[in-house]
Amino acid sequence: MIADRTDAQVLSAVADGDRRALRVLYDRHAPWLAVRLARRCADPGVVDETIQDTFVAVWRGAGRYKGEGDVGAWMWGIAIRRLIDALRRLPRDQVLVAEVDDRRTVEEEILLGVEYGDLGGVLRRLSPELRAVVQATVLDGLTSREAGRLLGIPTGTVKTRMMRARAQMRKELA
Amino acid sequence: MTWHVQPELLARYIGGNIDEAQAFSVEAHLPSCAQCRGAVAELADGARLTSTWEGIEERLDVPRRGPVEAGLVALGVPGHIARLLGATPALRLSWLLACALVLAFAVFAATRREHGLYWFLVLAPLLPLAGIALAYGPQVDAAYEVGLAAPMRSFSLLLIRAVAILATTTMLVAVAALALPGLHASAAAWLVPSLGLTLASLALATRTSALVACGSLAFLWVLVAGAGWRLAREPLLVFGAGGQVVCALVAALAALVLVHNADSFERRGDMT
Numbered sequence: 001m002i003a004d005r006t007d008a009q010v011l012s013a014v015a016d017g018d019r020r021a022l023r024v025l026y027d028r029h030a031p032w033l034a035v036r037l038a039r040r041c042a043d044p045g046v047v048d049e050t051i052q053d054t055f056v057a058v059w060r061g062a063g064r065y066k067g068e069g070d071v072g073a074w075m076w077g078i079a080i081r082r083l084i085d086a087l088r089r090l091p092r093d094q095v096l097v098a099e100v101d102d103r104r105t106v107e108e109e110i111l112l113g114v115e116y117g118d119l120g121g122v123l124r125r126l127s128p129e130l131r132a133v134v135q136a137t138v139l140d141g142l143t144s145r146e147a148g149r150l151l152g153i154p155t156g157t158v159k160t161r162m163m164r165a166r167a168q169m170r171k172e173l174a
Numbered sequence: 175m176t177w178h179v180q181p182e183l184l185a186r187y188i189g190g191n192i193d194e195a196q197a198f199s200v201e202a203h204l205p206s207c208a209q210c211r212g213a214v215a216e217l218a219d220g221a222r223l224t225s226t227w228e229g230i231e232e233r234l235d236v237p238r239r240g241p242v243e244a245g246l247v248a249l250g251v252p253g254h255i256a257r258l259l260g261a262t263p264a265l266r267l268s269w270l271l272a273c274a275l276v277l278a279f280a281v282f283a284a285t286r287r288e289h290g291l292y293w294f295l296v297l298a299p300l301l302p303l304a305g306i307a308l309a310y311g312p313q314v315d316a317a318y319e320v321g322l323a324a325p326m327r328s329f330s331l332l333l334i335r336a337v338a339i340l341a342t343t344t345m346l347v348a349v350a351a352l353a354l355p356g357l358h359a360s361a362a363a364w365l366v367p368s369l370g371l372t373l374a375s376l377a378l379a380t381r382t383s384a385l386v387a388c389g390s391l392a393f394l395w396v397l398v399a400g401a402g403w404r405l406a407r408e409p410l411l412v413f414g415a416g417g418q419v420v421c422a423l424v425a426a427l428a429a430l431v432l433v434h435n436a437d438s439f440e441r442r443g444d445m446t
Binding site: 007019022023026027028029030031032034035036038039044048051052055056059070072073076120121123124131135139 | 211
């Protein structure tokens with residue numbers, strides 16, 4: 001039964017052109033991807049369209065999954081970029097949410113924070129602008145440029161805000 | 175994984191009723207936890223997911239556009255015409271590459287041989303002719319039956335394709351002509367003969383198959399060009415002012431025949 005197989009096995013069946021396998025992947029992943037996208041885009045029509053774009057891309061590019069990391073994370077990487085593409089076609093004011101090159105360091109800091117400090121409190125005290133940049137960069141894994149497109153701000157601004165967010169978090173977690 | 179999102183927290187996350195810090199931890203957890211993803215799926219709007227899935231299936235069922243077709247659509251050509259043009263054998267990459275190769279040889283020959291320009295000029299009009307020979311018909315066109323069934327006259331299709339072929343090959347030949355040694359106005363002398371031959375082949379195609387029409391015209395062209403050289407001892411005779419005028423007349427005459435005979439092509443198309 002295909003329903004018993006792991007995501008990676010189902011994905012390789014998708015790569016072989018099995019439409020039922022794509023449906024299985026859809027049933028497993030579309031719901032949480034849709035919820036997560038909806039937190040970054042208020043228009044349900046754009047979210048549904050992005051979900052469609054994502055699964056069409058998965059259907060055509062299933063062979064590109066290298067077996068590294070979770071299939072879920074891989075699919076999110078596709079979905080968030082499709083969302084950015086979709087938002088780029090919309091007027092600027094409908095866009096909700098930003099990026100940094102040394103995101104490894106930030107992730108480490110946040111992980112450190114989970115262990116030693118009050119991360120929740122630190123994130124809560126960040127201004128919404130800084131928090132949006134941390135979310136797009138650390139959580140969504142976007143580059144500064146992609147994050148800028150998602151948030152509707154210039155790449156340079158994303159970098160400055162990430163620097164300020166990092167400084168504030170470092171101070172509070174220290 | 176031993177940690178899971180509490181049901182109450184998950185429901186608030188789905189409802190968008192959650193603070194950012196908590197959302198961070200849910201979102202960091204979901205990509206790697208099948209159990210919590212399943213819990214999200216159980217709370218999801220099934221009808222909306224079904225209609226989104228139907229949209230995906232619809233898009234997967236539509237054949238993908240090739241590069242030619244996609245380019246034409248981007249230029250504003252209607253979808254159905256773009257598809258029929260995209261299926262033109264002479265607009266395939268393999269065909270265009272073959273043309274480019276032939277032209278490269280012709281240009282190379284022109285740099286090495288005394289009468290290289292002559293050979294180039296004789297060859298240039300033959301390329302669009304060959305393209306048109308293979309533009310339409312049951313033997314060569316993968317989309318022939320589609321074309322017959324399309325709500326469009328077969329002859330219009332042949333004309334549209336002929337224009338596209340003429341445009342692309344002319345562009346290729348023009349680029350090749352720029353590479354000729356000692357660039358000269360006479361390097362453009364193939365233009366009018368090419369137009370004459372193309373129109374004549376289309377006019378003939380109303381009576382016989384495009385393959386036969388183009389084949390016989392190509393033969394005639396080489397014969398006339400060769401005879402001009404042998405009899406008058408002047409290789410470029412056909413390309414001189416007289417030749418150009420004759421070619422222009424042929425083109426005009428062929429255009430008239432074309433308009434007049436368009437209907438007979440249609441009737442013949444039904445029989446093949």
